[in-house]
Amino acid sequence: GAGVSQSPSNKVTEKGKDVELRCDPISGHTALYWYRQSLGQGLEFLIYFQGNSAPDKSGLPSDRFSAERTGGSVSTLTIQRTQQEDSAVYLCASSLNIPPGPAYGYTFGSGTRLTVV
Amino acid sequence: AQKITQTQPGMFVQEKEAVTLDCTYDTSDPSYGLFWYKQPSSGEMIFLIYQGSYDQQNATEGRYSLNFQKARKSANLVISASQLGDSAMYFCAMRGDFPSGGSYIPTFGRGTSLIVHP
Numbered sequence: 750g751a752g753v754s755q756s757p758s759n760k761v762t763e764k765g766k767d768v769e770l771r772c773d774p775i776s777g778h779t780a781l782y783w784y785r786q787s788l789g790q791g792l793e794f795l796i797y798f799q800g801n802s803a804p805d806k807s808g809l810p811s812d813r814f815s816a817e818r819t820g821g822s823v824s825t826l827t828i829q830r831t832q833q834e835d836s837a838v839y840l841c842a843s844s845l846n847i848p849p850g851p852a853y854g855y856t857f858g859s860g861t862r863l864t865v866v
Numbered sequence: 867a868q869k870i871t872q873t874q875p876g877m878f879v880q881e882k883e884a885v886t887l888d889c890t891y892d893t894s895d896p897s898y899g900l901f902w903y904k905q906p907s908s909g910e911m912i913f914l915i916y917q918g919s920y921d922q923q924n925a926t927e928g929r930y931s932l933n934f935q936k937a938r939k940s941a942n943l944v945i946s947a948s949q950l951g952d953s954a955m956y957f958c959a960m961r962g963d964f965p966s967g968g969s970y971i972p973t974f975g976r977g978t979s980l981i982v983h984p
Contacts, residue, residue: 791976857911
C-alpha cells in the first residue's frame with residue numbers, strides 16, 4: 750500500500766483480556782518495527798522484524814507480549830492478559846533495511862490507541 | 867548503545883518567529899544518521915529532516931534546518947517562520963549505519979512539545 754496501515758485505530762478492552770493489533774507495512778519494506786508510546790512519553794522500542802531473520806524481541810516488556818510477521822508482510826502484536834499499564838499508543842513503522850539517507854527512513858502508521866479498563 | 871537526549875519538555879514560540887529544539891546524542895558508531903519527526907495531536911509520526919554523520923553541510927528542508935555540531939554531538943532542529951500548524955511533539959532519533967547484527971533500529975528521544983502562539 751501507499752503507507753503503513755494499522756488497525757484498529759482505537760481499542761478499549763477489559764483488564765485480563767487478550768488483544769491483537771495489526772500492522773500492514775509498505776509493500777517492499779523488509780524491516781518492520783513496533784514501538785509503544787505511553788502518555789507524554791517518547792517511543793519505547795518493542796520488537797523488530799527483518800525479512801526471514803529471527804525477530805529482535807529485546808524490547809518486549811514481558812512474556813505477555815508477542816508478535817509475529819506472516820509472509821514477510823503483515824504483523825500482529827498480541828498482548829495477553831492485558832493490564833492497565835499496557836494502555837498506550839502502539840506505533841508500527843516499516844523501512845528498507847539498508848543504511849543511510851532520508852530515502853531509507855522510517856514510515857510510521859497512525860497507531861493503535863489501546864485503553865485497558 | 868545509543869542515547870538521545872531532548873532536554874526541553876515544552877517550548878513556546880510566537881507565530882512567524884524562529885525556534886530551536888535541542889537534541890544531543892551519544893553513540894559509539896563511527897557512522898550514523900539523525901532524524902527529526904513531528905507528531906501532531908492526530909498521532910502520526912511525520913518525517914521532517916535527515917542528517918548523515920559524514921554530511922559536510924547542515925541539512926535543510928524548507929523551513930526546517932538541522933544545526934549539526936558533530937564534535938558536541940548535537941543535532942538541533944531549527945524551525946524558521948513558525949506557523950500555528952507547527953504546534954506538535956517533535957522527536958529526535960538516530961540510527962547507526964553499520965550496527966552489529968545488521969539491525970537498523972532507531973533510538974528516539976522523549977520529545978519536545980512545541981506550542982506556537984498567534
